[in-house]
Amino acid sequence: MKNFETLCVHPLKDKNDKGAVTSAIYPAIAYDYLEEKTLQYPGFYSTYNQESLGEIICNLEQGKWGMIFSSGMAAISNAILTFVKHGEHIVFSKDLYGGTLKFAKEELPKRGIECSFANNNSDSFKSQIKDNTKLLYIETPSNPLLKIVSMSEIAAIAKAHNLITVIDNTFASPINQLPLAKGIDISVHSGTKYLGGHNDLPYGALVSNNIDHKEIIFNTAKMYGGSLSPYECYIAERSLKTLALRIKKQNENAMEVASFLSNNKHINKVYYPGLASHADHKVAKEQMTGFGGMVSFELDTDLDGINLFQHNLKLISPALSLGGVESLICSPVYTSHRYLTKEERLQIGIRDSLLRLSVGIENAGDLINDIEQAIALTLH
Ligand code: PLP
Numbered sequence: 001m002k003n004f005e006t007l008c009v010h011p012l013k014d015k016n017d018k019g020a021v022t023s024a025i026y027p028a029i030a031y032d033y034l035e036e037k038t039l040q041y042p043g044f045y046s047t048y049n050q051e052s053l054g055e056i057i058c059n060l061e062q063g064k065w066g067m068i069f070s071s072g073m074a075a076i077s078n079a080i081l082t083f084v085k086h087g088e089h090i091v092f093s094k095d096l097y098g099g100t101l102k103f104a105k106e107e108l109p110k111r112g113i114e115c116s117f118a119n120n121n122s123d124s125f126k127s128q129i130k131d132n133t134k135l136l137y138i139e140t141p142s143n144p145l146l147k148i149v150s151m152s153e154i155a156a157i158a159k160a161h162n163l164i165t166v167i168d169n170t171f172a173s174p175i176n177q178l179p180l181a182k183g184i185d186i187s188v189h190s191g192t193k194y195l196g197g198h199n200d201l202p203y204g205a206l207v208s209n210n211i212d213h214k215e216i217i218f219n220t221a222k223m224y225g226g227s228l229s230p231y232e233c234y235i236a237e238r239s240l241k242t243l244a245l246r247i248k249k250q251n252e253n254a255m256e257v258a259s260f261l262s263n264n265k266h267i268n269k270v271y272y273p274g275l276a277s278h279a280d281h282k283v284a285k286e287q288m289t290g291f292g293g294m295v296s297f298e299l300d301t302d303l304d305g306i307n308l309f310q311h312n313l314k315l316i317s318p319a320l321s322l323g324g325v326e327s328l329i330c331s332p333v334y335t336s337h338r339y340l341t342k343e344e345r346l347q348i349g350i351r352d353s354l355l356r357l358s359v360g361i362e363n364a365g366d367l368i369n370d371i372e373q374a375i376a377l378t379l380h
Helices: 004-009 048-061 072-083 098-110 122-128 151-161 213-224 230-240 243-262 281-287 303-312 342-347 364-378
Strands: 065-069 089-093 114-118 133-139 164-168 186-190 204-208 267-271 294-299 328-330 354-358
Touching (some): 004 048, 004 243, 048 230, 065 072, 065 213, 072 098, 072 133, 072 164, 072 204, 072 213, 089 098, 098 114, 098 133, 133 151, 204 213, 243 267, 243 294, 243 364, 294 303, 303 364
Parallel strands (some): 089 114, 089 133, 133 164
Antiparallel strands (some): 065 204, 186 204, 267 294, 294 354, 328 354
């Protein structure tokens, strides 16, 4: 296995035409089928650029095979709908991206799929398993509170009960953690975030540790759709070349920003798994090689103050999404968790004063200065 920095830059052997050092783009959607074993068609996820991007992400995640979708939600919904049918049951973490939570609370029950929600620890997952349970679904670090659950404990429980495990690995990226090496079956990504990394490309990815999953997931995905175009596959492939470099810088910047926030008297709480004060720091240290670029914090103010603070930022953009080179900030109340009622948000610990910061690759000092001046303007 090559090191990540090398694997990102030189991802595939023998793929290049005519000596080009980068991949080719094959825009065709129609292919001669007479001599071919597999039918090539974008909706079958089988064209050159789709397959090569899937292979690169599979190598980064150290899986058996990978496939690409047009969004993170397409990867998530296809993974779940492949394995769970009417009358069966899933245990999800309570702490999830708002869209996944809505899918579990509203869409899956419409299809007769029962969903339960566990706290971020393995005992809670174990206690929710029933005779009809089919799948355990985790997100670690979670959106937006950066809670951590032990991947190897979840994998062990699943093996003991013959269940499939799915992780949303968006926040960590394969550079910071390798779920399949910890026994998780399937890792999904919103590639829109760190894998794409430039706030300009929506896509999704799925990597499995089991080659037998390939055909059944493809068969589901062909029916539900959500395939990515060759052009976007190419941009995604190019973006991956700097993934290791970007993540390293984002890990370092986030640690500096989190330390600054922890020592500021106007910040009530900082959530960053790299801080010794984080409730799950010990587990994070065991299973992550870097703590990621996401930092959440509570500013000592109300919702109006939170809005004013975001207006007062000059460098960091208040915008939905995360994981890109530009630092972005958002209030989960207005963005990722707006679907939930205030009570539902409070149950999972999301207060009105919470802000979620996606730390980019800018100079850390410049980011800290921006936050400091916005605090001074907001809470003078
Ligand atoms: N998973 C996580 C952790 C996310 O943050 C998001 C989007 O914010 C998604 C999944 C959904 O991804 P997409 O917007 O690419 O469908």
